[in-house]
Amino acid sequence: MGDKVSYKDLGLVNTREMFARAVDGGYAIPAYNFNNLEQLQAIITACAETESPVIIQVSKGARDYANQTMLRYMAMGAVKMAREMGSQIPVALHLDHGDTFELCVSCIESGFSSVMIDGSHLPYDENVALTRKVVEYAHQHDVTVEGELGVLAGIEDEVEAEHSTYTKPEEVEDFVKKTGCDSLAISIGTSHGAYKFKLKEGESVPPLRFDILEECEKRIPGFPIVLHGASSVVQDYVQLINRYGGKMEGAVGVPEEQLRKAAASAVCKINIDSDGRLAVTAKVREFMANNPGEFDPRKYLGAARKELVELIKHKNETVLGSAGKG
Ligand code: G3H
Ligand code: 13P
Numbered sequence: 001m002g003d004k005v006s007y008k009d010l011g012l013v014n015t016r017e018m019f020a021r022a023v024d025g026g027y028a029i030p031a032y033n034f035n036n037l038e039q040l041q042a043i044i045t046a047c048a049e050t051e052s053p054v055i056i057q058v059s060k061g062a063r064d065y066a067n068q069t070m071l072r073y074m075a076m077g078a079v080k081m082a083r084e085m086g087s088q089i090p091v092a093l094h095l096d097h098g099d100t101f102e103l104c105v106s107c108i109e110s111g112f113s114s115v116m117i118d119g120s121h122l123p124y125d126e127n128v129a130l131t132r133k134v135v136e137y138a139h140q141h142d143v144t145v146e147g148e149l150g151v152l153a154g155i156e157d158e159v160e161a162e163h164s165t166y167t168k169p170e171e172v173e174d175f176v177k178k179t180g181c182d183s184l185a186i187s188i189g190t191s192h193g194a195y196k197f198k199l200k201e202g203e204s205v206p207p208l209r210f211d212i213l214e215e216c217e218k219r220i221p222g223f224p225i226v227l228h229g230a231s232s233v234v235q236d237y238v239q240l241i242n243r244y245g246g247k248m249e250g251a252v253g254v255p256e257e258q259l260r261k262a263a264a265s266a267v268c269k270i271n272i273d274s275d276g277r278l279a280v281t282a283k284v285r286e287f288m289a290n291n292p293g294e295f296d297p298r299k300y301l302g303a304a305r306k307e308l309v310e311l312i313k314h315k316n317e318t319v320l321g322s323a324g325k326g
């Protein structure tokens with residue numbers, strides 16, 4: 001175990017104030033996953049340029065990939081980079097889909113300002129007990145905690161669920177009261193990854209279950225609700241990938257209008273990972289195909305990073321409504 005540090009010394013903030021403002025303002029804070037330098041540079045550049053508050057989030061797999069000590073300094077560097085750009089946007093560093101108390105503690109000790117404890121696959125009482133335990137520890141360090149009720153289909157950090165289970169609105173009030181969590185992820189029809197819906201010829205994407213969202217909102221008015229699995233699976237990227245040697249037939253996501261509607265309601269955090277992955281892969285494939293003699297990673301990763309900046313600016317400005325709220 002490395003040395004302990006508080007997120008406050010890294011220039012980060014927890015999510016409490018950004019969520020309160022988002023709930024009141026009818027927009028959602030973007031939570032972008034990152035694993036490497038170029039993704040983080042793109043997130044900070046785009047959010048500083050659009051003046052959007054931001055949550056930079058790391059899955060367990062990303063933490064293993066990037067190294068926890070490296071991550072701490074990357075997050076600190078991200079805040080400094082934003083300030084050098086002349087921007088004062090709040091930046092939170094969040095653990096995405098934490099699966100144990102010990103992982104949450106380790107992240108808090110290494111400078112995370114927010115953690116998710118995902119007990120959604122557990123029996124209700126066990127989910128409550130685990131989330132409560134994390135909250136008790138986290139709040140001693142002024143770190144905010146996201147819990148989850150309801151299971152999303154797809155891969156949730158190495159745990160694969162074939163079918164989703166929608167959140168039961170009758171459980172949310174009790175869960176929030178008993179756990180003391182600061183925000184709650186719910187399941188209303190989104191799913192992780194690039195294949196969110198299996199559509200037959202001529203079928204269109206089914207609408208999200210806004211009725212469940214409304215029922216939840218009624219029971220916990222003003223409480224921050226989180227939407228996972230919220231990539232749109234941008235079709236331009238899927239087409240580029242397929243054109244340049246990839247194979248992603250049938251990749252489809254949540255239409256932007258539905259995310260806009262969610263962001264205007266009680267949803268105040270929207271998680272986006274897959275769209276960023278698609279942007280990077282599309283641009284790297286395109287670059288490689290058009291520049292077969294190039295072998296400098298800065299060239300193809302630079303092209304990917306540039307595209308990622310444009311994608312994130314677009315999300316902040318026209319989907320989440322977070323631009324200008326920093
Ligand atoms: O919810 C899952 C995120 O997209 C993270 O994915 O576990 O492959 O890093 P990962
Ligand atoms: P997507 O796979 O839709 O980008 O969802 C990401 C997510 O929910 C991360 O927790």
Ligand code: ZN
Pocket residue numbers: 096097156192228229271
């Ligand atoms: Zn998720």
